[in-house]
Amino acid sequence: MLNRNLQDLRTFQKRTFILGMGKAFFSFVLISKLYYLQILNKSKFGKLSDTNRVKIRILYPERGVIYDSTGSKIAENRIDYQITILKEDKHKIPDNIKKLSNFLSFSEEEKDFIKKNLKKKSLDDFIIVKKNLSWDELEVFEYYSYLFPYLSINKQKVRNYNNSLAFSHVIGYVGYSTKKKDSKLQELKIGKTGFEQKYNSILQGKEGLQKIESHASGKIVRLLEAKKSLSGKNLDTNISKQLQEFCFKQLQGKSGSVVVMNVNTGGIVSLVSSPSFDINEFSYGIREDQWNLLKNDPMKPLLNKSISGLYSPGSTFKLIVALLALNEVGFNPNQKFFCNGHLFLADHKFHCWKRKGHGLMDLSSAIEESCDCYFYNLANSIEIDKLAEFSNIFSIGKKTGVDLPNELGGLMPNNKWKKDKKGDIWHLGETYNAVIGQGFTLSTPLQIATMISRIAAGKKIKPSILRKNETFEKLNIPLEHLNFVRKSMYNVVNDYKGTAFSSKLKNNKYQMAGKTGTSQVRRISLTERESGVLENQELPYNLRDHSIFAGYAPFVNPRLAVSVVLEHHGSGSKFAAPFARKVIDFALKKNIS
Numbered sequence: 004m005l006n007r008n009l010q011d012l013r014t015f016q017k018r019t020f021i022l023g024m025g026k027a028f029f030s031f032v033l034i035s036k037l038y039y040l041q042i043l044n045k046s047k048f049g050k051l052s053d054t055n056r057v058k059i060r061i062l063y064p065e066r067g068v069i070y071d072s073t074g075s076k077i078a079e080n081r082i083d084y085q086i087t088i089l090k091e092d093k094h095k096i097p098d099n100i101k102k103l104s105n106f107l108s109f110s111e112e113e114k115d116f117i118k119k120n121l122k123k124k125s126l127d128d129f130i131i132v133k134k135n136l137s138w139d140e141l142e143v144f145e146y147y148s149y150l151f152p153y154l155s156i157n158k159q160k161v162r163n164y165n166n167s168l169a170f171s172h173v174i175g176y177v178g179y180s181t182k183k184k185d186s187k188l189q190e191l192k193i194g195k196t197g198f199e200q201k202y203n204s205i206l207q208g209k210e211g212l213q214k215i216e217s218h219a220s221g222k223i224v225r226l227l228e229a230k231k232s233l234s235g236k237n238l239d240t241n242i243s244k245q246l247q248e249f250c251f252k253q254l255q256g257k258s259g260s261v262v263v264m265n266v267n268t269g270g271i272v273s274l275v276s277s278p279s280f281d282i283n284e285f286s287y288g289i290r291e292d293q294w295n296l297l298k299n300d301p302m303k304p305l306l307n308k309s310i311s312g313l314y315s316p317g318s319t320f321k322l323i324v325a326l327l328a329l330n331e332v333g334f335n336p337n338q339k340f341f342c343n344g345h346l347f348l349a350d351h352k353f354h355c356w357k358r359k360g361h362g363l364m365d366l367s368s369a370i371e372e373s374c375d376c377y378f379y380n381l382a383n384s385i386e387i388d389k390l391a392e393f394s395n396i397f398s399i400g401k402k403t404g405v406d407l408p409n410e411l412g413g414l415m416p417n418n419k420w421k422k423d424k425k426g427d428i429w430h431l432g433e434t435y436n437a438v439i440g441q442g443f444t445l446s447t448p449l450q451i452a453t454m455i456s457r458i459a460a461g462k463k464i465k466p467s468i469l470r471k472n473e474t475f476e477k478l479n480i481p482l483e484h485l486n487f488v489r490k491s492m493y494n495v496v497n498d499y500k501g502t503a504f505s506s507k508l509k510n511n512k513y514q515m516a517g518k519t520g521t522s523q524v525r526r527i528s529l530t531e532r533e534s535g536v537l538e539n540q541e542l543p544y545n546l547r548d549h550s551i552f553a554g555y556a557p558f559v560n561p562r563l564a565v566s567v568v569l570e571h572h573g574s575g576s577k578f579a580a581p582f583a584r585k586v587i588d589f590a591l592k593k594n595i596s
Contacts, residue, residue, distance in 0.1 A: 057227060058089060058128040058215045063190055064208030065160040067235035069174060069198065071244040072272070072470065078174055078199070081163040084136040084156060086144065087129040092153045093121055096132065099151060106143050107133065112290055125189040126212075129157065135287060162192065162199075162286040166244075169251035172307040173242065173274045173407070173468065175199040176282035195285070197307070198240065198468050200408050208235035239470040241270030243595045250275040250586055258570040259549075260308040260448040261586060265596055266456040266555055266564045269464045269473065271405070272595060273586075274449070276308040310410040313445040314568055316399065317520025317575065318373045319553045320440030322458060322488055325366055327393045328381050329484040336366040336487060342376035353379050353435050356521065370491035371501050373519060378438040387429050387437065391417040396463075396478065397454040399446050405466040413450055416443040441523060451553045452566035458492075459516075459555040459564055461485050492516035493558050496580075506580035508556065509588055516561075517554020517583065519575035522568075547571035552579035556587045562596040563587060 069078040086103075088096060096117065100109065113133060120130050132154065136144070144156070162177045164170060175197020180188070188210060194203035211232035250261045254277035263273040280297055284290075297305050306312060328334050344360035346353050355361065355375040361368075369377035395401045400415020414420075416437065421429045436442030449466060456464040461482065462475040478485075493516040495501040496508075502519040550572035555564040565583050572578040590596070 059126060060087075060129050060157065060213040060215055061125075061127040061188060061190070062211035062213060062229075062232040063159050063188070063192075064210055064232040065234040066162055066177070066208065067206040067237045069206070070237065070239045071242045071247075072240065072270075073244070074239075075244045076165060077170055077240070077242065077244060078162060078164050080160040083134055083159050083161040084141050085131050085159065086133045086136065086154050087131055087157045088154055090128050090130055093130060095153050096121070096130075099154060100132070103132075103144075103151065103154075106147055107140050109133065112288075116288070120189070123189045127189065129155075131157075131190070159190070164282050164286065166248055166251075167281050167283045168279045169248045169275065170242075171197075171279045171282045172276040172309065173197055173247070173271070174282070176285040178285055192286070196409075197407060198238075201406050202238060202469070205238065206235040209233040240468050241265065241268070241272060241470050242274070242468065243272050243590075245593060246273045246586075246590055246595050247275060249273075249589050251277070251279070253582065253585060257572070258302050258308075259568045259572075260312060260566075261582075262309050262448050262452040262566045263586060263590065264452050264456050264464070264466055264564045266459040266464065266561050269456065269466050269475070270470065271466050271468050272563065272590070274309045274468075276306070276312070278302050278304040280304045307407070307409065308568070308570075309448045310405060310407055312447060312568070313411060313413055314448070314549050314551070315442070315444055315522040316440040316446045316451055317522040317549070317551050318375075318440055319451055319454070319518045319520040319551055319566075320394075320399065320444065320446075321370060321373065321378055321438070322492070322518055323394050323397055323399060323454070324378055324381060324385070324390070324438045325370055325488055325491070326458075326480060326484055327385065327390060328366065329487060330393075330480065331384075339363045339365050340369075340377050340380040342374050344376075346376050346379045348379075348432055348435060351432055353432075367487070367491045367494065368500070370488070370518070371494040371498060373495075373502050375439050379435050382431070382434045382438045385434060385438065387434050388417045390434075390437065391415045397457050398450045399454060400444070401450075403449055403453045403466050405449060406468050410449070411447060413447055414443060414445040440520060448566045448568045451551070451568075452564050455517075455553045455555050455564040455566065458485060458488060459561040489516055489558075492518055492554065495519065496554065502576040503552065503554075503580040505576070506552075506584040508584060508591070510591060513557040513591055514559075515554050515556040515584070515587055516558050517552055517565075517580065519580050520551035520553070521573070521575050522549035522551055548573050550578040551575045552583045554583060554587075556591065563590055 065080050068076055071077050088099065117132060164174065176195055177192040177199055178195040180191045180193045191210065193207060194200035199206065209232060211230045214228040216227050246263060250273045254261060254275055257277055259277055261273060261275045264270065265272055284293060329336060341363055342355055342361040344355050344358050356373065361372055361374045364374045364377045391400060394415045400413050402410050402412040418429045421427060433442055437444055453464065453466055457478060462477050464475055465473070493514065496503045496506060496515050496517050498504060503517055508515050550569040551567065552575050553566040555561045565586055567579040567583045569578050569582065
């Protein structure tokens with residue numbers, strides 16, 4: 004019996020030892036694992052833990068405000084209230100949308116927006132479910148928020164434009180960035196056109212972020228940390244909000260451009276292109292059908308015609324030809340040529356706009372009454388290369404350097420251009436067309452306004468949207484020659500024979516100087532000449548002439564230059580000149596400069 008008890012005790016002790024050793028081994032393994040996890044890999048697994056617990060919300064920067072010349076806001080920002088959900092809970096979106104649709108409406112565009120968001124890779128751990136919530140929608144969501152524990156409200160600052168139609172081309176709009184470096188910031192918007200694009204790096208600012216704690220269930224607990232976004236800088240412009248809106252209103256229903264410049268500073272006071280489009284639609288996200296309408300519109304509302312529309316300058320170009328002639332040694336401005344309505348070069352007949360002719364003309368009267376035949380006679384002694392080089396001084400055929408993207412330089416042809424582009428030499432008959440602003444010559448409305456500003460100021464004025472202090476060097480042209488052309492421009496508007504006499508300023512305190520122009524868009528055949536040239540209103544719209552006027556005011560101590568181009572309207576004296584008078588009358592009355 005005793006032996007049996009001893010045997011049982013030994014067996015028990017052996018088992019106890021084995022169990023003890025097993026317990027010690029497993030304890031060692033457990034302690035080693037804990038040491039491995041908590042000591043050796045504390046940094047690694049701490050980050051993983053934080054990743055599961057801490058979520059990132061990107062704070063997009065507030066763009067700088069854009070002001071007009073009086074301090075009124077042209078482009079500012081508004082709060083956009085958005086409904087968001089964590090990425091890891093995106094599988095819950097269909098059920099939440101279905102339930103949320105009982106209280107808030109979702110358009111097809113919004114549903115497509117959600118699908119696109121789900122596919123995007125972003126640094127942000129939140130997906131936008133619905134944006135641009137109205138106050139009513141926000142109130143409804145807050146009331147029923149207990150039904151949507153996985154959804155939360157976020158707010159961002161988005162671009163908002165005052166009178167967006169009037170400023171569409173000059174201020175431009177913002178849109179989503181397509182740059183590779185911004186690919187992880189899916190809601191980042193940058194300047195796409197206009198002033199917004201040109202000064203985007205100044206206006207944009209720098210993004211920030213929030214670190215937010217969430218439960219394993221995906222519910223947000225609290226804000227842990229925040230790094231504020233840096234707002235972009237505010238910018239002041241030369242634009243007059245008052246004049247911009249007035250010009251835009253006057254252009255309604257017309258296709259064309261108005262540019263108003265300060266002749267002393269180069270400041271763009273107004274720059275309007277018509278027809279226009281709503282830049283707020285681009286800021287909020289334009290619908291595809293609306294984009295296609297704008298893109299395919301034959302009136303080209305997306306084109307900034309003031310800086311990218313190309314037109315023959317017409318008779319406004321005669322001012323440059325006159326200055327070139329005056330600069331020639333021995334030229335006498337009192338020299339007269341007879342205009343009987345046409346002139347022959349070999350067997351080709353060149354016509355004056357006035358069929359019965361102007362009679363005897365000197366240079367001043369030829370400018371005042373816009374006699375083509377006088378300038379045909381001048382063309383006989385003008386070299387096209389010299390005319391092209393001289394024209395560049397006034398920014399005809401050369402970019403003005405305005406601080407807007409996509410400016411075109413137009414075209415001032417010369418011998419080399421003709422040889423390179425047409426494979427032919429330059430002919431005198433082409434100079435005949437060039438001196439009256441027709442033929443190959445193309446310019447933008449801004450170039451025409453810059454030309455007038457340089458004539459009025461006698462300096463190399465450079466146009467600018469951004470308000471800044473800048474000095475300009477004088478033109479290398481004798482003052483007496485500039486004054487001769489200025490006085491001739493005065494007669495155009497204020498003498499009864501002038502082509503713009505009916506467009507004298509109503510305010511007797513001031514006078515305007517200017518030049519009318521008519522830009523042909525078609526070639527008139529010999530048959531039509533013989534049977535009678537058709538009036539503009541008898542032609543299809545797209546074959547009618549463009550109406551042009553360029554001028555400055557007041558005549559004494561000038562402040563403002565204006566160029567007006569009305570597409571397919573006809574005579575510059577009948578349409579563009581009266582339009583310019585309204586603009587200048589308004590600007591002077593309101594003391595806008």
